[in-house]
Amino acid sequence: MRIGIYGAGGFGRELVQPLRLAHPKADLMFIDDAATGSLCGLPICRIADMKPGDRYVLAVADGRLRQTLDKRCLEAGLVAQAVIDPRAIADPSIAGQGAVFCAYSTVTVPLRIGRQFHCNLYSYVAHDCVIGDYVTFGPRVSCNGNVHVENFAYIGTGATIRQGQAGKPRVIGEGAVVGMGAVVTKDVPPYTTVVGNPARELRCERSPTA
Template identity: 50%
Template sequence: MSDLYAIYGASGCGRGVMPLARQQCRALNVPVDRLVFIDDGAGATEVNGHRVMTFAQFVAEPASRRLANIAIADGRVRERLALKCSAHGVNPWTVRAEASQLYDDVVVGEGAIICAYVTLTSNIRIGRHFHANLYSYVEHDCAIGDFVTFAPGVQCNGNVAIGDRAYIGAGAVLRQGKPGQPLRIGEGAVVGMGAVVTKDVPPGVTVVGNPARLMEKGGARG
C-alpha cells in the first residue's frame, strides 16, 4: 500500500501549487494517481489531470500514509484545516519549487509552500504552514510565526518579526529593523497590496499605502 499525497484546495492557490507538488512527487517516484486534490466544494471529480476528493474520501482511501499540503491563502482557515488533518492522522508536507533558494541557517516549519523564485537568505526562523508566493524574499535575521501568508512579490527585509496568521499583500515592502529591535507585524495583521511598512503594525489591524497607515474600516487583501 503506497502513500497518498494531496493539495488541500482546488481553487486558484491550489491549482498554482499543484505543478510544484507534481514535480516533487515525480522525484519521489510517486505515481500521478497518488497525488490528488482535496476539496469539499469543487463540484468536479478531476482538475488539471488530478482526482478531486472530498476530505472524507481522502481519509477513507487505502494508503500507508496520507499527506496534505494546505493551499488556502487565509491563515485562519489554514490553521483550522491543519487541526482537522491532524485529528484524522493526515500528515503535513512541504511543497518547495526547485527554482527557490534557501541559504544559511534557515529553518522552516512543516507544511510550507515555497513557490518559484522565492529566496530565504540567512539566520531565519519560520513557523508552520508558511506560504511564500512567487518572487517573495525574506532577508537575514527574521522571525515569522505560524500560518503566515506572503502574496507574490513581498519584500521582507532583515530583522523583521511577524506574528501568527499575518497576511502580507502582493508587492508589500517591510522596512529593515535593527538587531534587538525588529520591525514587528502583529498577530493576525493584514498588510495591503503595495504597502510600504516603516513602523510596527499592531495585531489584528489592516494597513495600506506608502508609508503604510491604518485602514479604519474593512480593507481587501492583495
C-alpha cells in the first residue's frame, strides 16, 4: 500500500510517525507540487506521480483548502486514508473518510464524525457530538457532550466548548473560528470568530459562497 501525505509542512511531518506506527508495511511519501527532493527520509512526489488506488492523507489545517485538495485527489482516483495514531482512543468504525486522530486524542461515542476531520494532540470529542466535514481541532481542545460542530469550523488550541443538552445541542456554526483558550458557553453563529473567557464575538465574516 502506498500512502501520500499531501502537504510537506509542519503537520505533514508530524504525521510521519503515526503513519509508520499504524501502517508499518506501507510505502510513505509526501505529495507537494511545489517541492522536490525528500523530507523526513521520504520522497516528495507530485500528485501526477500517484497511481489510481493509492491512498492519501491531507496535512493541511485550513478546511476550505482541505476540501479543494480532497476533490483533486478524488479526481486523480486516489482513496482517502484515515489516520488513527495507536496512542489515540478512537473507534475506526466512526472515523469519517480521511479523518486524522493524533496521539492521545480521545473520541468517545459521538453521533457522527465528518469527512477529513482533524483531531489534534490531546483533544477529545465527548458523547453525542456531531462533527461536520473539514473541521479542525487544534491541540488540547475539549469538546463536551451534545455539541454540534458544523462544516469548516476551526477550534483553536486549548479551547473548551461547554456541553449542550439532549435535544438542544450547543452549536458551533459553519466556518466559525474559536480562538485558542476560549471558553464557549453559548452557540457560535456561522463565520464568526470568538475569543476569551467566556467567549465573545471578535468579528463576523460573510460566507465564502454568499
